[in-house]
Amino acid sequence: MHLTKEEERILNGEAGETLRKALEILTALGDIYGADRLIPIKSAQIAGVSYKTIGDAGLEWISDLEGKVKVPSILNPAGMDLERWDRLDISPNFAEKQKEIVQAYEKLGVSCECTCTPYTLEGFSVSYGDHLAWSESSAVSYANSVIGARTNREGGPSALSAALLGKTANYGFHLDENRVPTVSITVECSLNRSDYGALGYVAGKLVGSRVPLLHLQDTPKTDELKALGAAMAASGAVALYHVEGVTPDACRQDFEPPEEKIVIERSQLDEVYENRCSAGKEPELITIGCPHCSAAELEEAAELLEGKTVSKELWVFTSRELATRFPEYMETIEKSGAKVVCDTCMVVSPATNRYSCVMVNSGKAFAYVPGMCGAEAVFGSMEACIEEALGGNEGKEKRRERGKEEKGEKKGQEKEKKEGGFH
Amino acid sequence: MVSIKLKGRTIARGSAEGEVLLSRDPISFLGSVDPQTGVIVEESHALAGKSIKGKVLVFPHGKGSTVGSYVMYQLKKNGAAPVAIINLETEPIVAVGAIISEIPLVDMLEKNPYEVLKDGDLVRVDGSSGYVETLE
Numbered sequence: 396m397h398l399t400k401e402e403e404r405i406l407n408g409e410a411g412e413t414l415r416k417a418l419e420i421l422t423a424l425g426d427i428y429g430a431d432r433l434i435p436i437k438s439a440q441i442a443g444v445s446y447k448t449i450g451d452a453g454l455e456w457i458s459d460l461e462g463k464v465k466v467p468s469i470l471n472p473a474g475m476d477l478e479r480w481d482r483l484d485i486s487p488n489f490a491e492k493q494k495e496i497v498q499a500y501e502k503l504g505v506s507c508e509c510t511c512t513p514y515t516l517e518g519f520s521v522s523y524g525d526h527l528a529w530s531e532s533s534a535v536s537y538a539n540s541v542i543g544a545r546t547n548r549e550g551g552p553s554a555l556s557a558a559l560l561g562k563t564a565n566y567g568f569h570l571d572e573n574r575v576p577t578v579s580i581t582v583e584c585s586l587n588r589s590d591y592g593a594l595g596y597v598a599g600k601l602v603g604s605r606v607p608l609l610h611l612q613d614t615p616k617t618d619e620l621k622a623l624g625a626a627m628a629a630s631g632a633v634a635l636y637h638v639e640g641v642t643p644d645a646c647r648q649d650f651e652p653p654e655e656k657i658v659i660e661r662s663q664l665d666e667v668y669e670n671r672c673s674a675g676k677e678p679e680l681i682t683i684g685c686p687h688c689s690a691a692e693l694e695e696a697a698e699l700l701e702g703k704t705v706s707k708e709l710w711v712f713t714s715r716e717l718a719t720r721f722p723e724y725m726e727t728i729e730k731s732g733a734k735v736v737c738d739t740c741m742v743v744s745p746a747t748n749r750y751s752c753v754m755v756n757s758g759k760a761f762a763y764v765p766g767m768c769g770a771e772a773v774f775g776s777m778e779a780c781i782e783e784a785l786g787g788n789e790g791k792e793k794r795r796e797r798g799k800e801e802k803g804e805k806k807g808q809e810k811e812k813k814e815g816g817f818h
Numbered sequence: 819m820v821s822i823k824l825k826g827r828t829i830a831r832g833s834a835e836g837e838v839l840l841s842r843d844p845i846s847f848l849g850s851v852d853p854q855t856g857v858i859v860e861e862s863h864a865l866a867g868k869s870i871k872g873k874v875l876v877f878p879h880g881k882g883s884t885v886g887s888y889v890m891y892q893l894k895k896n897g898a899a900p901v902a903i904i905n906l907e908t909e910p911i912v913a914v915g916a917i918i919s920e921i922p923l924v925d926m927l928e929k930n931p932y933e934v935l936k937d938g939d940l941v942r943v944d945g946s947s948g949y950v951e952t953l954e
Contacts (some may be wrong), residue, residue: 415940416917425828448885452853456918460849549886552914 396425397432405560409812413461417556424553425564434526434565437544438467439558440513441505442530442552445474445743446492454496463504465561467519470500470509472687472712474745477509477738482748483710509738510714512621512687514538517716523643526569528557532634533625533686533759539635541620543643548634559664567725568635574644575607576637584661585612586590589776592758593667594659595626596774599762601657604632610639617688625686626758627753668763669801672771676755680770681784682741683777684712685757690712690721692777697724699781700731708750709733709784712740732742733784742767756780821952822934828948829908830916830923834901835953838875838939840932841865846882847889847915856898874941876931880912888910890915902943904931904950924948 398406406422414497420431432489443449443457475485475495485493497507508628513519513530521538521585527546529535538544549568557563567573581596598607609626615623615638627633672678683696688711696711711728715737718725726736741747741760747768754773755761764772775783850860853862860895869894869941880886890912893899905925910951917921922945927934931950935941939951 419917420914423917424910426827426829427908427910427913443885443888449888450885450892453885455895456888496876544907550887550910552887552918553910591918628902731826 396422396430396814398422399758402433402494408530410458411461414559414749420553420556421560421564423564425566425789428564428566430564430566432565433560433562434569434746435561436528436557436563437525438513438519438521438529439464439552439554440469440527440529440531440534441500441554441556441558442471442473442508442549444472444496445739446489446496446498447743447745449496449551451492454492454499454693456552457496457499457503457555460499460503460555460559461560464558466558466802468505469513469516469519470505471495471738472499472511472575472743473509473738474743475701475739476736477507478697482734483736483744484749485746486554489745494729501799503555503559506716508716510716511685511740512537512689512714514542515687515689515714515717524732526563528553528554528563529555532628532632533621534773535634536624536628536636537621537808539568540624540642541617542639548632554648573606574635575606576650578602578655578656578657579608579610580659581610582612582659582700584664586615586619587613588619589622589756589774590664591755592626592761593664593774594621594758596630596667596758596761597659597663598657599627599629599633600630602627602633604634604784606635606637607633608689609637609646611641614641618691621686621689622758626762629762670774672752672773672774675750676771678707678752678773680708680710680747680750681754681780682710682712682747683756684710684758685742685755685760685778686741687740690717693717693724693728695777696781697727699778701727703731703785705732705784706786707784710741711735713737754783755781764790823949823951824927824929824931824934825949826924826927828945829905829913830862830903830921831946832922833942833944833948834874834922834944835942836872836874836901837871837939838866838935838937838941839865839900840935840937841875842932843878844879844881845877845912846880847886847893847911848881848883851889851893851894851917853889854896854898856893867887869898870900871898873900874902874904874943876935878906879909880915882911884911885910886902886917886920887915890921891919894919894921897914902945904943906931922946924927924937
């Protein structure tokens with residue numbers, strides 16, 4: 396890999412140990428992946444924040460670094476709400492360690508906004524063609540696919556190295572030739588809202604780390620694309636996808652149709668909705684906001700909860716910035732007994748580990764909750780999730796009735812195999 | 819014994835000497851290794867029960883969580899890390915872990931290390947110049 400004279404000097408340690416190691420990380424990755432040089436980045440989003448995931452090992456490494464980041468940089472979700480951590484039974488020891496991690500990043504000039512949806516933040520704008528070093532797999536997917544910016548799936552240390560240098564190695568999704576679709580997915584049914592999370596969960600398993608070109612019957616909204624990409628990045632390792640006639644790369648270029656073609660049918664999505672916890676267990680915890688809720692999703696949750704009281708734990712995750720910008724939604728949601736939680740999520744917080752059956756409206760959470768939190772997961776729309784939280788037995792009956800009606804409409808006389816149906 | 823010098827690719831700089839410990843299995847530093855002692859705790863692993871502390875650890879490549887990079891750093895801090903690493907072909911988790919922990923790492927040697935090296939051989943790994951040399 397070609398280095399400038401300035402970069403050579405840094406690699407020889409003339410700018411200090413932290414930058415030397417940062418550059419060594421970027422050049423090693425560049426060599427592994429065949430990069431020709433380092434390129435400037437507009438921003439960094441750094442994973443490796445939750446004490447639950449990085450532990451004392453990560454805390455030690457970050458604390459030992461010196462210097463300041465050269466581009467706007469923010470963090471992935473932490474293991475708890477940094478201000479109201481005690482509401483979710485986080486232990487004081489965990490809270491202490493978590494605060495130390497965030498403070499260590501702040502010392503390096505990283506903003507302590509901890510969110511998986513950095514593209515919603517004011518003052519953190521991203522445009523078509525921008526080169527980035529982002530970590531969070533769903534944010535990487537959104538930046539690459541929905542915005543048309545360019546980033547690889549950076550690990551925590553490489554994203555932080557890129558932030559400290561203001562550069563990243565030029566390989567992978569920074570290059571045109573790696574952004575071409577390599578598999579096509581045709582979806583043979585109409586999709587609505589949470590269907591996109593279910594589709595992402597199914598599609599990610601089928602395509603792995605390839606670049607899919609999706610042919611959809613509907614035009615998805617940005618929140619739906621967010622859910623689709625997040626799920627494909629979790630059940631698979633999709634960092635970039637295109638939707639014919641929708642996403643910017645697909646609109647600007649005439650892609651050659653990929654040779655490999657996959658068809659996804661309604662029944663495959665239904666299977667995601669039909670998953671139940673074992674031994675007839677009902678969801679004890681309901682979570683919304685993976686990735687973090689947008690303003691529109693907060694508004695929807697507030698409308699569904701207005702004037703009602705939940706009978707089960709309901710956690711709504713969003714970024715601190717949006718929670719601060721829309722206090723009216725926060726107030727309505729919290730009045731119902733639900734909790735709005737910032738800076739963290741159901742996957743990276745240890746709070747979820749106490750439950751054995753969790754209901755989610757996210758294909759990504761559905762993929763991760765079993766492995767990361769040791770809980771079984773049930774998938775449903777936001778409406779179904781909130782109904783479950785309000786539920787009690789009355790809600791369940793209603794849901795069952797409605798499930799039957801909907802299935803009846805859709806499938807005619809076909810006999811219903813499972814009761815329920817969170818559509 | 820005639821000394822052999824094998825060229826490879828520089829991943830993490832620095833130079834160290836030690837005894838070879840070969841692992842046929844890939845290693846996930848998160849979960850497979852006790853960060854306090856350097857003992858492999860994954861029961862089904864080829865090196866189960868053995869310590870990687872102070873060894874020139876030879877394994878095909880890393881696997882598992884990206885947190886593994888930080889665990890390598892913790893091993894180093896605890897004095898339980900290998901002194902050097904040789905991989906068939908390294909991947910980012912181990913590459914990043916070796917760099918932040920200052921463990922010399924060379925991969926893609928010109929000959930298969932599993933055919934040339936055996937457990938207990940004394941070798942020098944020079945990550946800066948990118949070679950592995952057997953010592954008398």
